[in-house]
Amino acid sequence: MTSFGRFVAAARARGALVVQPRMGFSDPARMRAGLLATKGAADAVAGTLTIDSYTRVGDEPAAVRALNADVPLNGYPITSYSPLTSHWVLDGIPGPDFPVQVRHGSASPQRIVSALARLGLTATEGGPISYCLPYGRTPLVDSVRNWQQACEQLAALRDIGAAPHLESFGGCMLGQLCPPGLLVAISALEALFFHRAGLRSISLSYTQQTNPTQDRQAVRALRRLAAELLPDTDWHVVLYTYMGVYPRTPHGARALLERSAELAVRAGADRLIVKTAAEAHRIPTVAENTHALRIAARAAARTTAPARADGHDRTDNPVYAEARALVDAVLDLDADLGKALLAAFEHGYLDVPFCLHPDNAGRTRSHIDAAGRITWSDIGALPIGRVSAPRGARLTAGGLYDALTYVQRRYDEAPAPRSAPGPQHPADDEHAHDLLEV
Amino acid sequence: MTQPAQSAPRDPSGPLDVVVTGLPSDAHTWNLVFMQLLLEDLGHHVVNLGPCIAQDEIVESCCKYQPDLLVVSSVNGHGFHDAEQLVRALRARWELAGLPAVVGGKLGVHGAEGRTGHRRRLLSAGFDAVFHDEEGLAPFTAFVTALAADRPPPVPAGAGEGAGR
Numbered sequence: 016m017t018s019f020g021r022f023v024a025a026a027r028a029r030g031a032l033v034v035q036p037r038m039g040f041s042d043p044a045r046m047r048a049g050l051l052a053t054k055g056a057a058d059a060v061a062g063t064l065t066i067d068s069y070t071r072v073g074d075e076p077a078a079v080r081a082l083n084a085d086v087p088l089n090g091y092p093i094t095s096y097s098p099l100t101s102h103w104v105l106d107g108i109p110g111p112d113f114p115v116q117v118r119h120g121s122a123s124p125q126r127i128v129s130a131l132a133r134l135g136l137t138a139t140e141g142g143p144i145s146y147c148l149p150y151g152r153t154p155l156v157d158s159v160r161n162w163q164q165a166c167e168q169l170a171a172l173r174d175i176g177a178a179p180h181l182e183s184f185g186g187c188m189l190g191q192l193c194p195p196g197l198l199v200a201i202s203a204l205e206a207l208f209f210h211r212a213g214l215r216s217i218s219l220s221y222t223q224q225t226n227p228t229q230d231r232q233a234v235r236a237l238r239r240l241a242a243e244l245l246p247d248t249d250w251h252v253v254l255y256t257y258m259g260v261y262p263r264t265p266h267g268a269r270a271l272l273e274r275s276a277e278l279a280v281r282a283g284a285d286r287l288i289v290k291t292a293a294e295a296h297r298i299p300t301v302a303e304n305t306h307a308l309r310i311a312a313r314a315a316a317r318t319t320a321p322a323r324a325d326g327h328d329r330t331d332n333p334v335y336a337e338a339r340a341l342v343d344a345v346l347d348l349d350a351d352l353g354k355a356l357l358a359a360f361e362h363g364y365l366d367v368p369f370c371l372h373p374d375n376a377g378r379t380r381s382h383i384d385a386a387g388r389i390t391w392s393d394i395g396a397l398p399i400g401r402v403s404a405p406r407g408a409r410l411t412a413g414g415l416y417d418a419l420t421y422v423q424r425r426y427d428e429a430p431a432p433r434s435a436p437g438p439q440h441p442a443d444d445e446h447a448h449d450l451l452e453v
Numbered sequence: 454m455t456q457p458a459q460s461a462p463r464d465p466s467g468p469l470d471v472v473v474t475g476l477p478s479d480a481h482t483w484n485l486v487f488m489q490l491l492l493e494d495l496g497h498h499v500v501n502l503g504p505c506i507a508q509d510e511i512v513e514s515c516c517k518y519q520p521d522l523l524v525v526s527s528v529n530g531h532g533f534h535d536a537e538q539l540v541r542a543l544r545a546r547w548e549l550a551g552l553p554a555v556v557g558g559k560l561g562v563h564g565a566e567g568r569t570g571h572r573r574r575l576l577s578a579g580f581d582a583v584f585h586d587e588e589g590l591a592p593f594t595a596f597v598t599a600l601a602a603d604r605p606p607p608v609p610a611g612a613g614e615g616a617g618r
Contacts, residue, residue, distance in 0.1 A: 068480075149482070150480050150504075150505065151504065151505035152503065152505055152506060189482060189483070369482070369483075369486045370482070371482055371485060371486070371501050371502075371503030371504065372503065373503070410490060411490060411494050412487055412488075412491035412493075412494050413494075414490075415483075415486065415487055415490050416487065419483060
């Protein structure tokens with residue numbers, strides 16, 4: 016049986032960064048073609064089956080209605096197709112050199128986990144916080160219970176000789192403007208939640224943000240925390256190429272993707288989920304996905320890892336200090352981690368800036384400082400008073416717009432290589448709602 | 454007695470109490486955060502209901518908070534239908550029949566022709582204004598400023614029936 020963790024470890028051993036798309040189609044033939052095309056796109060590729068948003072929220076009747084009416088969905092409805100159809104989609108594709116992971120975004124993932132296990136798949140993604148808070152209004156208490164069950168379902172696959180793998184989506188949250196210390200803490204806490212539920216192959220995530228130095232510190236902090244918190248575990252760090260408002264120019268989009276691959280190699284992430292330039296506007300095509308995988312793999316191959324990119328980073332790391340303070344404060348709340356997470360949000364010990372979920376305290380705010388780092392403008396009740404830097408001013412609506420488009424502007428306005436000199440300006444149609452399609 | 458006890462008259466020169474909300478089928482958050490900050494920058498108080506919220510919950514929240522303005526924002530291109538149903542449900546409640554309510558964002562997936570039709574349908578369904586993102590923010594801020602300036606003078610406490618809008 017395929018082992019996702021073993022595949023990533025083997026790629027690491029030969030110095031290759033695993034690259035992976037976010038890809039899902041409702042048409043079985045297209046899904047199969049997409050998997051086959053990505054399989055050969057680079058040296059080390061993991062396949063993805065992204066689930067549609069009806070299935071994500073548990074509205075399978077709506078998914079079936081759409082399929083019957085020939086309306087394409089934004090992903091593969093794994094619980095609505097017969098296992099026969101899904102076996103046909105996957106036939107001969109997953110293997111030791113090409114594991115396939117199911118990515119979905121559900122706060123009630125039990126049925127999705129059952130479905131993927133029936134298909135012989137063993138790797139998926141999520142977490143009680145990260146698949147709940149950013150999407151909709153499922154109460155956190157329900158998400159924690161659902162994810163506890165899903166983790167136990169997955170862990171039970173170990174009894175039949177599989178090596179189930181679960182990735183925390185905690186390094187993303189709202190995609191942008193979340194200070195790295197909090198992202199790292201949430202990812203680490205979710206990984207520990209998986210571990211306590213019996214999983215022993217786990218990945219921890221972090222999303223590329225606005226400042227390369229801060230991003231490097233964040234990935235190293237995540238590795239250090241993982242080494243400290245996850246004994247007897249096969250773990251690795253997965254990096255997501257920038258998840259916020261994306262550059263509009265082809266050279267800007269490409270440069271941002273290349274920087275993420277370089278960051279992964281330099282900071283010691285073993286896997287990269289790529290982003291296509293088309294993603295901000297529509298579901299990317301198979302060709303756009305394979306193109307992005309090739310660009311990322313080439314950029315990674317050109318980059319050399321520093322000698323000490325191992326987990327024993329003992330240099331002064333402000334992101335680690337903040338994340339460790341958050342993790343310790345949460346673990347002190349209750350011996351049961353699920354209960355500790357609920358209490359942490361209740362007390363505002365974990366509080367995601369700008370997140371509107373009813374269970375999020377909403378007392379923190381963040382901004383981008385003069386050096387391009389994401390920092391706190393208000394820490395609310397976060398227990399990081401002793402370790403966090405001085406706070407900045409509250410964001411205005413205009414300031415929020417500038418912060419959300421900071422990366423887009425920087426990459427679009429940089430001169431394109433081998434083109435006419437001078438900065439290039441993207442189509443000048445900036446207005447408020449334009450940024451908000453993320 | 455037809456007026457809920459908590460909706461005591463407020464100082465008309467003071468800030469508006471605004472409810473900002475997404476729609477049931479729209480998971481986008483940043484547009485709602487942006488609208489909240491924009492209204493706060495103008496000096497108003499905001500309760501933000503967030504994304505993916507059920508229609509009934511929006512209606513009940515308006516009954517509970519008795520805001521001076523409801524702002525509906527949607528950017529996923531499917532907001533038109535949800536918004537039309539929402540405002541009909543809102544206007545079916547006598548307490549909310551006079552609540553100023555506006556909707557904006559990317560409401561449909563079609564071009565200018567669709568926008569004109571959407572605007573007409575949403576206005577006739579009960580919205581007081583419809584703002585399409587192509588028009589920028591100025592029409593929206595002008596609407597809010599005019600609403601804050603035009604509020605009826607406060608009714609003395611205990612004046613009773615008909616004291617609403």
